[in-house]
Amino acid sequence: MSVEAGNGKTEAKKYNEAKLASLYEEYYDKIARYAYVHTGDRTEAEDIAGEVFLKALESLKSYKERGIPMQAWLFRIAHNLVVDHIRKTAKRKIVPLDNVQIEADVDPVTTAERNIELERMSRAMEQLTREQREVLRLRFFSGLTSKEAGSILNKSDGAIREMQRAAIEKLRGLLVID
């Protein structure tokens, strides 16, 4: 859509707002999963997913000028928010007691096993290159296609396919998956 002064500019803005709103249902979940893989915290992941759309709304003007697919642009915003969150994770959050959601006591064995598996997976992921990790996060956990992942990472479909195969093969070797 061409951007021109006056009514054309207003229409382009409205178009982008409508498009962003239309992406919400599908991409909120994908972005939340992407954030969860980075942070390991479900509540933070949900907060980040919501924040992505608010930030996107604020920055719609800058999006127009860049010309990348809006989906890819949302994931770049998500990545930046995730990086910010990781920097701040040492800061303790105080929550009013009335608002605390308390889970029932879970089987400690199940919890421990899950934590061990997560730890094992995280360590193995660290052995991948940064790009391989991002490919897996976008393809496996956010459910994006190779084309969508490629537009986010500025890579061709072929490069994405090759990276994902190499990443799975390496992880399989590290985790000794049968």
Add this chain to the structure above:
Amino acid sequence: MANNFDKILDECIDRINQGESLEVCLADYPEYVGQLEPLLRAMLQIQGAYSFVPSASAKREARQHFNAALERLELRSREKQPLFTRVFARPIAWATVATVLLILVAGFFALKPWLYPIVEAKTGIIEVRVTDAPPEYGITEIWVTVSDSEEGVAVHKAGDDGDGVWITIPITGDNPFELLSLQKADLDALLATEEVTAGKYTQIRMTIDIVQVRIGDGDLQPAVLPSGKLKFVRPFEVFDGETTIILLDFDADKSVTVTGGGKVIVKPVVKLSIQQGKQ
């Protein structure tokens, strides 16, 4: 050759992401099964380690914030109008504001007598109520059975010596109760009530014995309940002649997980709120 295999692997990953089974994908490429299967199984194991479904309530809340931000943007971009036109251009908004004000004023005068106890007594009433937030997975019913033992619903009264005592609150409401009917009607339901000694209390305990769920029109099936013991460390006070309401808001969306194999796992996530001093 490698390029072709990469494309097939990529296609299978897409199909599995969309819900297709690994076996169906492998059946389409029998000549590649030896290479394909280990990688796809590895993918499933990796995905399983980080499985996460965002809650519908968090998504809904974020959507509300987004819609509000969108509306603020639209307001800012509106052309300037005479004050009179701007103010009275939204009769529905004004009607809503007027209604809310009326409710607040009426509520204030209705509650005023409750602020001052009119009966001198040494006991108060505890009511334990339950409510719910909606789940995903097409779940249509969630039946919860609370233990009818003395550990079913109990509160801990603080003692002067620091030990205190657990007091059972008898279940007087429906047991089992169906959570989603509460959510649909935006209600809470009385589960247990008892007249107890006025004073300070420190903990609330509930033990869930059984949870059964219905998905769509299917049969009622038992859910796996790793632990049904809920304990809340939350000080509250029971006042003479007044009712203290303990509201347990079950987040069905966060509590219920349906595995790929159709197994239902329930790990209760409950938000506690206490309303004190009602008569």
